[in-house]
Amino acid sequence: MKVTFIYPDFFQYEDGSFLPEGRIYLGIAYLSAVLKEAGHDTSLIHVVEPPEREWLIERVRRESPDLIGFSSTTHMFRHVARMSGWLREEMGLATVCGGVHPTIAPEEVVRTPGIDYAARGEAEETLLELCHALETGEDASGIPGLWTMDGERLVRNPARPLRTDLDSLPFPDRSLFDPALFCDDQHPRGTLMASRGCPFNCSYCSNHAQKSAYPNPEDYVRFRSPENVVEEIESMVPTDSRIEFIRFDDDILTVDREWFRRLSELYRDRVKMPFICNSRVNFLDREMALGLAEMGCTVVCMGIESGNPWLREKVLNRHMSNRKIVEAFAACREAGLKTVSTNMVGLPLEDASMVLDTVKLNGLCHPDTIQVSTFIPYPGTELYALCEEQGLIEGGRADSIFAVKSPLRSTDDSWESDAVKSSFHTLAFTYGRIDSMKSPVLSRAAERALDALVLSRHLPSGARRRLLRVVTGRATGRWEPEWIKY
Numbered sequence: 001m002k003v004t005f006i007y008p009d010f011f012q013y014e015d016g017s018f019l020p021e022g023r024i025y026l027g028i029a030y031l032s033a034v035l036k037e038a039g040h041d042t043s044l045i046h047v048v049e050p051p052e053r054e055w056l057i058e059r060v061r062r063e064s065p066d067l068i069g070f071s072s073t074t075h076m077f078r079h080v081a082r083m084s085g086w087l088r089e090e091m092g093l094a095t096v097c098g099g100v101h102p103t104i105a106p107e108e109v110v111r112t113p114g115i116d117y118a119a120r121g122e123a124e125e126t127l128l129e130l131c132h133a134l135e136t137g138e139d140a141s142g143i144p145g146l147w148t149m150d151g152e153r154l155v156r157n158p159a160r161p162l163r164t165d166l167d168s169l170p171f172p173d174r175s176l177f178d179p180a181l182f183c184d185d186q187h188p189r190g191t192l193m194a195s196r197g198c199p200f201n202c203s204y205c206s207n208h209a210q211k212s213a214y215p216n217p218e219d220y221v222r223f224r225s226p227e228n229v230v231e232e233i234e235s236m237v238p239t240d241s242r243i244e245f246i247r248f249d250d251d252i253l254t255v256d257r258e259w260f261r262r263l264s265e266l267y268r269d270r271v272k273m274p275f276i277c278n279s280r281v282n283f284l285d286r287e288m289a290l291g292l293a294e295m296g297c298t299v300v301c302m303g304i305e306s307g308n309p310w311l312r313e314k315v316l317n318r319h320m321s322n323r324k325i326v327e328a329f330a331a332c333r334e335a336g337l338k339t340v341s342t343n344m345v346g347l348p349l350e351d352a353s354m355v356l357d358t359v360k361l362n363g364l365c366h367p368d369t370i371q372v373s374t375f376i377p378y379p380g381t382e383l384y385a386l387c388e389e390q391g392l393i394e395g396g397r398a399d400s401i402f403a404v405k406s407p408l409r410s411t412d413d414s415w416e417s418d419a420v421k422s423s424f425h426t427l428a429f430t431y432g433r434i435d436s437m438k439s440p441v442l443s444r445a446a447e448r449a450l451d452a453l454v455l456s457r458h459l460p461s462g463a464r465r466r467l468l469r470v471v472t473g474r475a476t477g478r479w480e481p482e483w484i485k486y
């Protein structure tokens with residue numbers, strides 16, 4: 001069997017302009033490795049710009065596959081739907097679509113013209129079975145993990161249990177990706193995953209929706225053995241001279257201290273390469289920060305998401321105090337690590353003062369890079385349900401979480417809310433400078449003055465607006481934000 005994957009990997013904005021991405025995606029790379037191991041042939045159409053119909057048809061004809069495998073996030077599904085429709089009109093190829101969107105919204109996917117099967121969840125075994133059935137002419141409609149349509153009837157096969165022994169997987173097939181299509185920051189990075197899953201259930205994140213698809217959600221967080229991880233790096237780095245650092249894509253690399261200690265020892269002995277990873281403030285104290293730095297870590301990305309304790313706790317289901325957040329960033333700084341904070345604006349029930357809380361907490365954390373995205377509700381998540389319940393969803397889906405309009409009806413459309421969002425970085429920097437002032441008395445007074453400028457109901461709105469523009473304008477001129485490519 002020949003399976004050709006189609007992977008949309010670009011951001012198209014409302015005005016039609018687009019940003020090519022061009023990154024290695026391990027989900028497809030693992031599937032390709034497993035298929036090749038079983039004697040199948042694979043190829044990839046890595047779609048890094050909005051495709052033209054004729055271009056796609058020609059590319060697929062050239063590949064001449066037996067099965068098309070689309071991979072899709074929620075953001076990319078509108079492009080997948082367009083492409084699958086074109087292919088169905090032109091040729092009668094079997095198609096399957098997998099990835100995070102078919103996992104959390106399988107019905108939408110399988111009801112889309114041109115898609116025969118939606119694969120829910122991790123699909124190494126599912127895809128092998130599908131290939132086997134198509135090759136031998138057996139009925140594929142009962143394969144666990146696949147949803148399909150039988151005429152008008154929706155066939156929902158139960159999901160397959162999560163594979164717990166990750167070491168039994170072959171290393172991902174990175175050769176599937178053509179480096180000529182990579183974006184600049186993909187070239188130097190050795191992308192890798194040492195584990196799968198996340199133990200938390202943040203209400204906006206796809207993880208709890210993905211986890212609930214499986215019959216064994218208790219096994220969701222799995223680790224590869226440190227030996228297996230290091231062996232993969234040793235096989236990857238010598239074959240690609242462009243790799244300058246390792247990028248662990250794991251949701252939280254520091255969940256299990258004992259596992260991390262063993263990985264760290266092996267990594268220091270045998271890899272000795274700088275790396276970037278994600279962590280979570282609950283798993284990053286001074287000891288861990290020092291451990292990361294000794295291992296070779298240069299940058300840690302951690303979510304702040306919201307600086308308002310009520311919103312964070314009750315709406316986002318993130319249980320951590322402001323103090324813990326500040327301490328984790330401080331621990332990294334003291335250990336010599338650079339930090340990236342990730343934040344969301346446009347959350348349901350959020351008002352201007354809550355956005356300002358997020359800005360201020362970033363000021364106190366002093367991250368080297370502050371990433372601000374627009375909250376997008378993902379189907380199957382708790383926060384999506386809340387948005388639906390409150391009738392907040394009014395916009396369609398965008399390709400990205402950055403520089404996009406919120407799809408939610410705003411719960412606060414005051415000018416203050418817009419001003420804080422649009423001056424997020426400048427204000428965070430200013431609060432950070434205020435926090436670093438030597439005199440606590442002066443620092444507190446300056447903080448109160450800036451708070452009042454943004455939000456005080458006792459000062460005239462017009463004057464505050466003008467003055468705020470002057471203050472943020474001045475700060476912008478004096479400060480160039482650092483954009484760490486993480």
Ligand code: B12
Pocket residue numbers: 008009010021023024025026027028030031068069070071072073074075076096097098099100101103104119121122123124127193197204205206207249250251378379399400401402
């Ligand atoms: C690495 C990563 C990336 C990479 C790769 C993107 C990708 N396609 O996943 C990069 C850096 C490019 C990226 C970018 C973005 N990401 Co990202 N990313 C991740 C992350 C951390 C890990 C994904 C991964 O590699 N997992 C490991 C592999 C082995 O597992 P897997 O992806 O589930 O793949 C298995 C199955 O899904 C299935 N499968 C996958 N493809 C296919 C295809 C076929 C044919 C079949 C049968 C099966 C199948 O089999 C695979 C192997 O078992 C996830 C978080 C997470 N926990 O999933 C977020 C995540 C996928 N990202 C997310 C987001 C929001 C983004 C961005 C939109 C951010 C932005 N810049 O605006 C972009 C969108 C990119 C795009 N093209 O759509 C969200 C997506 C939410 C959603 N519902 O769509 C996630 C889920 C984070 C979250 N917690 O909510 N991301």
Ligand code: SF4
Pocket residue numbers: 198199200201202205206207208251280303
């Ligand atoms: S900790 Fe991060 S990856 Fe885990 S559920 Fe929360 S947002 Fe998602």
